[in-house]
Amino acid sequence: MIRTHGLTKRFGRVRAVDDVDLDVREGDVYGFLGANGSGKTTTVRMLLGLVLATSGDIEVLGRRMPRSARDVLPSVGALIEGPGAYPHLSGRANLATVDAAGPGRRAGRRRVAETLEQVGLDPADRRPVRAYSLGMRQRLGLASALLRRPPLLMLDEPTNGLDPQGIREMRDLLVTLNREGTTIFLSSHLLAEIEQMCTRVGVLDRGRLVVQDELTTLTGPTGLVRVVTTEPARAVQVLSSAGHRDVRPEGETVLVPGRSAEVNETLVRAGVPVAEVGPQRRSLEDVVLEATDPGVFRGAGAA
Amino acid sequence: MIRVELIQMLRRPRTWITIAALNVLPLVVAILLSVTELGPRPGTGPPFLAAVLSDGSLYPLAAMGIVLPLFLPIAVAVVGGDAIAGEAQTGTLRYLLVRPVRRGHLLIAKLVSVVAFVLLAVVAVAVAGLVEGQLLLGRTQVGGVVSISGTDLDTQALVQRSLLAVAYVTLSMLGVAAVALFFSTLTDSAIAAALGTVGVLIASTVLLGLDAAESLRPFLPTRYWLSFVDLFRDPIRWTEVVRGVLTQASYLVVFLAAAWASFATKDVKS
Structure with a gap:
């Protein structure tokens, strides 16, 4: 659905996006992860033809961008760095106005009302957007992206300004849409958000794409068994003498190559108390921290 | 897109507030004249103003003469400066x-909407002037209106020439509109674009009054603004009117091309 090759954008001497090869496939919920200022938004803007690439190729829905913008963009719903709306118009009038400005058949009044309901806004609300809260504006922005039922959604920080309840609704809505066949390209600096929703992940670090893979592959078992015990020293001794190599104690946990059941049996037989045992998995946070400059994501996991 | 843009313009409270504001000064002038009956001496003050005390049907033209040099261009600078920069701001x-809307289409739609706004504003000023003239100032004398050249104009001729004047005043604003649109593509601040345009107009007015700038005069955007007066000579003196239209057309072509060049390849980061 989205492919880029050697995508680069320079602002003066700064390479905001540097040689990025994106590969978003049909049916993906693709999580595009990066710290603030890592080049996410610039990349999204280039995919949509708002910012012109310094070099590199972009293909969206199988067509070259920005050359084929007129054919491609009607099939793309976008939310770019927050919503934009005419403050003196109602939510409904805003949707109708932007819809009427573009090519193709207009979405009817029923479709507008339906989309507003879908994102949790009241279609009968006649207040101007000026009176909307940040969360309501964000919902309106999403409604605008969904209005024409596009097969591809590009959402930049879609949960900005939403409360936890709103975030959950947004997530459920996107998961439903994806199940019905919509490909979703989601950019965010929130690790948890990506981890909960996405099937594929790309990580951008200072303009470079440092990771791009299936989430299940990235966070798969590492081949190590993780044991939690109150007597780590004795556990290390027992496992080493049982023939395990590279046994690593880390506080109350011990990491050892092998299979959980065997490790467990060895320890229990020797009378070592085992509180927990199981295959070690990496979290997305580990993956990201490993691939990026330490410190860039500090605090992002907690946010 | 043009239709959407026109509807947007008509729907904005700002459009109507600006037009109402434009009409305040002519109304105040009309009231003052009718109360004091102290008109400017013939040949001084805004065009036609000397004649309106005896003949209220000329007041639409006097009203246009009052708003044209300053208020109307400022309104056009604000509306035109807001065109692209305002969309960036919201x-x-x-x-x-x-x-998608093509960038070129968007520019054209914005220009059309600014011109439509000017036409609406000028017509509003003229109609309000007509009403004020009839209610507050002198009634038409028997035998028709006297043209600037001293001959009589019948009602039909007056209406025709007034319509020509409305058209000419609207055309006179094309240059301002194009400059404002150009500045509007350069910045994301609508106010900056409007102020830049007003700056150009002030510069033009200053140069117009400077003898050393004699050679520049024919090219200044404000040079022929008040030439609509010539439409009320008998016969009509076309020279400056035509020059005025050509000047505005040149500004329109140059600055619209500049606006397109700056906008078509711009990185939209707003």
Whole structure:
């Protein structure tokens, strides 16, 4: 659905996006992860033809961008760095106005009302957007992206300004849409958000794409068994003498190559108390921290 | 897109507030004249103002003469400066462009909407002037209106020439509109674009009054603004009117091309 090759954008001497090869496939919920200022938004803007690439190729829905913008963009719903709306118009009038400005058949009044309901806004609300809260504006922005039922959604920080309840609704809505066949390209600096929703992940670090893979592959078992015990020293001794190599104690946990059941049996037989045992998995946070400059994501996991 | 843009313009409270504001000064002038009956001496003050005390049907033209040199161009600078920069400020520019609306189309639609706004404003000033003239100032004398050249104009001729004047005043604003549109593509601040345009107009007015700038005069955008007066000579003196239209057309072509060049390849980061 989205492919880029050697995508680069320079602002003066700064390479905001540097040689990025994106590969978003049909049916993906693709999580595009990066710290603030890592080049996410610039990349999204280039995919949509708002910012012109310094070099590199972009293909969206199988067509070259920005050359084929007129054919491609009607099939793309976008939310770019927050919503934009005419403050003196109602939510409904805003949707109708932007819809009427573009090519193709207009979405009817029923479709507008339906989309507003879908994102949790009241279609009968006649207040101007000026009176909307940040969360309501964000919902309106999403409604605008969904209005024409596009097969591809590009959402930049879609949960900005939403409360936890709103975030959950947004997530459920996107998961439903994806199940019905919509490909979703989601950019965010929130690790948890990506981890909960996405099937594929790309990580951008200072303009470079440092990771791009299936989430299940990235966070798969590492081949190590993780044991939690109150007597780590004795556990290390027992496992080493049982023939395990590279046994690593880390506080109350011990990491050892092998299979959980065997490790467990060895320890229990020797009378070592085992509180927990199981295959070690990496979290997305580990993956990201490993691939990026330490410190860039500090605090992002907690946010 | 043009239709959407026109509807947007008509729907904005700002449009109507600006037009109402434009009409305040002519109304105040009409009231003052009718109360004091102290008109400017013939040949001084805004065009036609000397004649309106005896003949209220000329007041639409006097009213246009009052708003044309300053208020109307400022209104055009504000509306034109807001065209692209205002969309950038509300965050709607990016959504229009990915809808997708072609950048060239957007510029043209904005220009058409600014021109429509000017026409609406000028007609409003003229109509309000007509009403004020009839209610507050002198009634038409028997035998028709006297043209500037001293001959009589019948009602039909007066209406025709007034319509020509409305058209000419509207055309006179094309240059301002194009400059404002150009500045509007350069910045994301509508106010900056409007102020830049007003700056150009002030510069033009200053140069116009400077003898050393004699050679520049024919090219200044404000040079022929008041030439609509010539439409009320008998016969009509076309020379400056035609020059005025050509000047405005040149500004329109140059600055619209500049606006397109700056906007077509611009990175939209708003």
